[in-house]
């Protein structure tokens with residue numbers, strides 16, 4: 001009985017027609033996945049060497065897309081259709097991933113197309129005009145990003161888009177919006193670049209629709225949206241490889257482009273527009289990056305402080321001169337500079353060298369050449385060979401560069417060794433100091449495994465005022481998943497380790513504040529995390545205030561880095577109440593995020609400069 005019934009069902013489904021919207025369905029996976037379909041009709045909107053796309057003329061408003069990818073590399077099949085043909089065809093519905101990454105979303109497509117019938121040709125192919133017919137939401141990417149910090153909530157990877165396969169809410173959520181257009185031809189009017197072209201020539205844009213967090217350069221910054229949550233920017237999209245084989249232009253933040261029409265397709269971790277042809281550059285933003293208005297002061301109580309991740313700097317780095325110019329001319333030679341990613345004297349040769357004095361001496365010489373009005377002194381602590389992460393053999397570490405005629409390290413404490421833990425102590429005069437100066441904080445704690453230990457120091461100005469600093473480079477986000485991927489919230493790799501690292505630094509800060517609630521303290525550097533991931537920083541922000549907050553920097557101008565199309569802040573300075581009370585001034589100097597291309601940047605991070613009073 002049952003086989004017969006099955007045959008009847010198979011016959012009836014073969015005989016019927018299936019619409020594209022039925023195949024796409026109103027959730028992420030196709031209800032037809034694995035099934036054979038016939039009589040699927042639509043107009044051919046675009047072709048590529050590996051297939052073509054068809055679109056039915058139905059509504060563009062619903063959750064179910066009316067566009068579909070047809071996969072075939074068979075020339076005799078491809079040659080049967082032209083763009084503008086109204087056709088019907090059959091085939092097997094499959095779910096396809098462009099990469100082996102289990103974090104990619106699936107693309108619904110017809111494979112092995114058969115029975116292609118061309119009903120008419122030269123039909124008008126109407127794109128969905130984004131910003132007019134449909135506009136992307138500006139809030140979260142997925143309803144599954146549950147938690148106090150939206151897409152940055154911890155723990156991560158509590159659910160998977162494909163497994164949950166919830167009904168699409170395209171008006172509310174970014175992945176749902178772009179899924180509801182999957183396989184459709186869209187136009188992006190007046191696109192503006194929001195990141196650098198990547199090495200494949202792909203780039204991120206926003207279009208002429210309302211966005212959130214637009215900064216003065218034209219990029220989109222991570223800010224809190226109207227829902228109170230940090231935005232992962234579903235209001236921008238990747239432009240992929242043009243379907244006609246033409247070459248994308250080189251794009252940077254703020255590059256304006258001619259309109260882009262193309263197919264929405266998920267590829268390599270992101271919804272992407274595959275343009276029919278390459279767009280052209282209409283305008284590039286000014287190449288001039290203004291220098292900071294913050295200058296070193298003659299007042300002994302006023303200290304200017306720079307912060308710069310100088311990206312794997314060795315004694316012979318090509319980018320040393322540019323970095324020196326940035327510090328000397330764009331940060332105006334701050335009295336004290338926190339630098340991160342100083343490599344040892346042999347660069348990334350894994351030869352047992354750990355000393356970085358040659359690297360730092362060369363940088364100091366480069367700073368004099370670049371016009372610093374004084375000769376910087378430096379302080380750092382060697383890591384144990386190959387124990388602090390980063391490029392193997394490079395032994396990257398944080399260091400301080402300082403103006404020795406304005407600042408000195410307090411007292412007679414020895415410089416700490418790699419494994420020495422520095423502690424707050426009272427000196428003979430009853431003033432606070434450190435047992436090792438500079439010294440590392442709890443360097444043997446397992447939280448610092450394969451990561452940079454924090455470099456603490458106690459300073460004195462010429463007027464005798466003291467302040468404390470901690471220079472950080474927390475463990476990086478390497479191995480995180482695409483924020484447009486299957487895992488929700490997206491995997492924020494090493495977030496638990498970063499949280500523990502911040503807790504250790506916070507205990508150290510507490511030990512200073514317990515001894516003197518009025519202590520002047522600055523903690524910061526490359527934190528490899530957004531303060532929007534509040535769970536990472538809460539132990540610290542209980543005691544210190546982020547300098548951007550204290551200086552009231554506009555939220556959209558708080559960025560030092562650009563990734564996945566988002567201008568974002570990984571570099572932070574936190575200051576104690578005593579400093580906040582005396583007013584701080586902060587500027588992020590966009591010498592690198594405003595570069596014309598990745599190749600012309602000196603580092604992947606922008607530097608920051610702060611002015612504070614320590615008495």
Ligand SMILES: *[C@@H]1O[C@H](CO)[C@@H](O)[C@H](O)[C@H]1NC(C)=O
Nearest residue numbers: 156157158159160481487491
């Ligand atoms: C994310 O969760 C899925 C499903 O529970 C699991 O298979 C996968 O290994 C997880 N990924 C990571 C990196 O933890």
Ligand SMILES: *[C@@H]1O[C@H](CO)[C@@H](O)[C@H](O)[C@H]1NC(C)=O
Nearest residue numbers: 345355356357358359361362
């Ligand atoms: C670096 O340190 C080594 C060993 O401590 C020393 O021999 C060398 O002179 C130093 N070089 C510079 C440029 O300071």
Ligand SMILES: *[C@@H]1O[C@H](CO)[C@@H](O)[C@H](O)[C@H]1NC(C)=O
Nearest residue numbers: 514515516517518519578581
């Ligand atoms: C901290 O500073 C405030 C204001 O300058 C002062 O009133 C207070 O006595 C100080 N507290 C300590 C413990 O030094």
